[in-house]
Amino acid sequence: MGAGGIPNRAINIFEGRKLDDEGEPNTRSDLYQNGKLKQSRWYGPDGKAVRNRDYFHQDSHRNHKFPHDHNWNWANNPPRDPNWVEPDYKNFN
Ligand SMILES: [Zn+2]
DSSP states (O other), X not given: OOOTTXXXXXXXXXXXXXXXXXXXXXXXXEEEETTXXXXXXXXXXXXXXXXXXXXXXXXXXXOOOSSEXXXXXXXXXXXXXXXXXXXXXXXXX
């Protein structure tokens, strides 16, 4: 169990355009673009994404606050909820 902002799971670092929807179970992936952290994604026990944290992306309507999170629900298609929510730093760190 993490405390004081210490991540409570393994982190894989990627550089590039996007993260995969599925990854190593119970890990976090961090996506960097040009050396800047763009996105974190958490994977559940089955390896499917459960949460995103976006540090920056297009915001043409200027209606996003950064960073923010997106929930994933694999009962939906696509599973990523387009609506953003406040970051959950307690459960996703
Ligand atoms: Zn977003």
